[in-house]
Amino acid sequence: MPALALPCRNQAPHHNTGRPHDQFHAVDSLQRLHSSHKHPKTQARGRRSKLSPHESLVLPSKENLRISLHYFLAMKMTPDLGKLFTPYVMGPFKLPHRIVMAPLTRLRAGPRQVPTPLNALYYGQRASAALVIGEATYVAPEGYGYCDSPGIVTDEQVEGHKLLTQAVHDKGGLFFLQLWPVGRISHPSLQPNGQLPVAPSAIAPKTVRAATPDGYQPIPTPRALETAEIQSMVVEPFKQAARNAKRAAYDGTFPFHLPCSAEV
Ligand SMILES: Cc1cc2nc3c(=O)[nH]c(=O)nc-3n(C[C@H](O)[C@H](O)[C@H](O)COP(=O)(O)O)c2cc1C
Numbered sequence: 519m520p521a522l523a524l525p526c527r528n529q530a531p532h533h534n535t536g537r538p539h540d541q542f543h544a545v546d547s548l549q550r551l552h553s554s555h556k557h558p559k560t561q562a563r564g565r566r567s568k569l570s571p572h573e574s575l576v577l578p579s580k581e582n583l584r585i586s587l588h589y590f591l592a593m594k595m596t597p598d599l600g601k602l603f604t605p606y607v608m609g610p611f612k613l614p615h616r617i618v619m620a621p622l623t624r625l626r627a628g629p630r631q632v633p634t635p636l637n638a639l640y641y642g643q644r645a646s647a648a649l650v651i652g653e654a655t656y657v658a659p660e661g662y663g664y665c666d667s668p669g670i671v672t673d674e675q676v677e678g679h680k681l682l683t684q685a686v687h688d689k690g691g692l693f694f695l696q697l698w699p700v701g702r703i704s705h706p707s708l709q710p711n712g713q714l715p716v717a718p719s720a721i722a723p724k725t726v727r728a729a730t731p732d733g734y735q736p737i738p739t740p741r742a743l744e745t746a747e748i749q750s751m752v753v754e755p756f757k758q759a760a761r762n763a764k765r766a767a768y769d770g771t772f773p774f775h776l777p778c779s780a781e782v
Contacts, residue, residue: 606648611692611769613648621651621696621774625729627668631656633678637668638685645691652682654698654774657759659710660751661699664729670695670762671755679766687767695763697756698774702740705730715740716751 593599606613628634644650656662656669669675679695686693702717705728709715717740727734743751756773763771 608649611649613692615648617647618649619644619647619651621653623653623664623667625664625666627666628678630672630674631662631667631669632672632675633668633682635681637678638681641682641693642685642689645686645689645693648692650686650691650693651772652693652695652768654696654700655759657697657699658751658755660704660713660716661701661755662708663700663704663715665708665731670697670759670766676762676766679763679768683767692769694770694772695766695768696774697759697763697771699752699755702737704728704740705735705737707731707735713741714738716743716747717741718743 601616603615606616624637624640626634626637626640641650641652654667656667656671658671659669662669668678670679683693700715702715702721702723703726704715706712706714707730708728715737720739720742722739723737726737728737760771
């Protein structure tokens with residue numbers, strides 16, 4: 519399996535370059551650091567022959583020092599980290615290296631949970647990951663639970679997703695979409711007709727609150743899904759969402775999976 523997943527944490531522009539400063543700009547730096555480690559003689563002579571003036575400017579930044587430190591520690595802890603930049607065959611896909619972007623809910627979809635050009639910019643900036651996994655996206659209106667998270671149900675949403683896949687594919691990236699219904703982690707204000715969230719069992723979460731248009735709200739006890747509803751409310755929506763993802767030109771999908779032990 520791919521060796522690492524690096525979620526992005528820093529959205530601020532880089533203080534030196536003014537460019538968006540994200541982990542996958544960092545992937546490029548990390549890859550160059552890795553290459554320079556392969557050339558100790560070059561390093562010993564104090565030359566960074568492979569670095570452009572722009573990169574020499576970027577390297578001393580706090581962020582790159584942090585990455586160097588992570589790289590150094592990771593090399594110490596994981597002797598076969600050298601594999602990180604070797605190709606990986608994942609079914610029909612040939613990944614150029616093994617750094618995968620983890621799915622990260624960003625809550626930045628537009629009205630009606632349609633992905634926007636801002637989301638396309640965000641994912642395009644991360645296309646140098648060997649595989650980008652798009653944030654969890656709802657497969658049915660009842661599966662909506664985090665305000666401004668995206669859906670892939672309506673034609674309008676599918677059109678929005680096309681902007682994202684275009685942005686990643688233009689840069690040669692591979693892009694999967696994560697699909698979910700949120701189950702009980704929702705709120706009537708996000709549900710069709712203000713209904714109760716639907717979940718496998720009628721058990722309210724103990725600690726988690728719902729991200730609603732009016733801020734975080736306590737979650738009511740959900741309605742339990744009937745066995746007879748599994749086909750229409752789970753199986754069919756997942757199938758249709760996978761078809762929609764294909765229409766939007768994603769390279770693949772996979773379901774959101776919360777470990778059974780997760781106590782929320
Ligand atoms: C803000 C945020 C949003 C996340 N959204 C998702 C998501 O949509 N789908 C998912 O499977 N995991 C999601 N995760 C979990 C991350 O993908 C990742 O598994 C988790 O942060 C553990 O990795 P780490 O130890 O490197 O932080 C999210 C995590 C964070 C911090």
